[in-house]
Amino acid sequence: MLNEPVVEQYFAFLSNVVKGDLGISYNYRQPVLEVVWEYFSFTFVFSILSIFIQILFSFSIALFVSRRKNNLLNKGISNLSLFVYSIPSFVLGVFLIYLFSVVLNVFPISGLKSLDHDQFSFIGKNLDKFWHLILPLITLSAAGTAMFYKYIKEGMDEVLHQTYILNLTASGLREKDILKKHVIPNAVSPLISVAGIELGVLLGGALITEVIFSLPGMGRLTVDSIFSRDYPLIIGCVLTAGIVMILANFLADIIKIKFDKRLLKGLLN
């Protein structure tokens, strides 16, 4: 293999990738796909939970702020969201560790399992893992929540100033119904595309958060493989990150079409 030209080697590599053979990791002495799969399963759960939290919180806060037409509250929350967005994840993570693990001693400081993890029942094991994931989830979700909030709020403000909303209000519809049926579906489209990108990034590995809390995720796997020059594993990780990025964006596009049927028409034409 190695004495063949680079181009031929590259095509051999490509055909191997299609067959699902990414080579053998130098460090783990295992097929790359197995190693990546092991770490990816954690990252998958972690990022799905995180994106769920981000959308849930940002959405409910935006709804709350839109319902009360309080200018001071609006301004305060939008400044707060900018502030939260400005906190780097490692600063937030270290601060949270200091506050909750060192001073208050509520949450564990790092890792995914307690020392006596093996003695728990099935439910106990999962609860234990979830208990370890609370601080990382807050760390990972804070900045994203602030960013989503900004997008939702901007979208809603834009829709709320449209004349058809005025018309609906004048027709005497309840404000709740207007928000639910007319404002949100129209305001949500930028959010979905941003959420797609965010999900793709998260699935590629939340590097800093994983490093702070020493969690077994894709981000740390990638960086460890870079530091140990484990080239097959680097290629495997980067390939996975690229694929999930494309898949997440694809998913976002499909959801967007669900909200706005005109997009599909444009696509078909």
Next chain:
Amino acid sequence: MNRKFKILHWLLFLWIVLLLLRHDVLLQYFVLWFGYAKLVFTDISAGFDVLSLKLIDVILSVKLFIVLPLLYFVFRKKWTYLQSKLSFSYALLLLLIWILIFAPIVTNENPEFSKNLSVTKLQPPFSSIKFVNLMGKKSEALKEKERFIQQLNNTIKPPFNEQIIFIDSIVISESIISYQKGQITELQKEELLVKDGKPVIENKFFLLGTDEYGRDNFARLIYGTRISLFVGFGAVIISFFIGIILGFIAGYKGGIFDTALNRFAELFLSFPVIYLIILILALFGSSLFSVIIVLGISGWMTLFKIVRGEVVSLKQKDFFITAELIGLKKSQLLKKEILPVILAPVVVNLLFLFSNVILAEAALSYLGLGTGNLYPSWGAMINSGQEYIYKAWWMIVFPGTALVSTLFAVNSSGKRISKLINPRLEE
């Protein structure tokens, strides 16, 4: 006359505060400056021998500190933006730039200074540690150059000082015994600097405590500001040039250039850039300049997209076609016709890029890939603080707060400027 708090007032306030709190340091630097001028006039080669970055830094900052008010009176008419209203974010941003420029005046400690670890390490904020002075070598009839070097070492603190010993306590009987965390040393009376038969004991004050090597946290924080902002400016300038030039080429030429450059930008965008940065830094080693260059190269995509979009639409406008027909060169077209039009969105984009770069630099330093141990960096400080999280909260709280407030200031200034440009956004 409307009474509002202007940018000018804030700068004046900072100037006066620095003057009041640091008049002793300023005076020392002044003397050093005149000493250096004297040395250069008497012996020019010796002047070049003692020249170092640190010395230039000190002389420039003290010069600027004096010249700044004079400059204001000269350019009072031109600098109209000094009259604009001050907001919290501008105040923070100006404070940071102030610290960036006048770092040697804000603190005259060396950020790398460490001595007698057992006594000085991990001291809490507002702690002061006693030290005794050792007698220096008897100096007789020094030459001009040597005298200046001595003065230099007294004013600009070197990272190591043989002349002082930090102690916990001292007992003076027939012999002098010092205690350093259980370690007992007998000091010779002849070695010590003695006054009235007693050794001179002074206190060194650590405003924000010390780190695990007994280095002054405050000095490291101040010089960390410099590194962060320096990396930020450098990377943003690189991104600016790459983004503007590639965007102009893609938008102006169109065709194959446009497609290729667009795909290239999307290639960068479709992948978390931090891994690419880590890969490059891990393979080629990380230093201050490699960090700046890599961060600069990895941040041009959004700017490229903005510039390309604007150029494509500006290309059709009459003024642009006229300028083209007059026969302006491509660079002149870019400089005179395009840049003034797109300056506003570009500035906003650059501000957000700036905060991203500062964040990325801190994250890289946190991972141990940043500017290395050569320079104090906020990310590296937080990283070492995490190891001592049970003992030393001040090692993470202060750099963390500094980083958050920097990013907040930059982000909210960006938001403010984008509101100024697009008033429609603000209802």
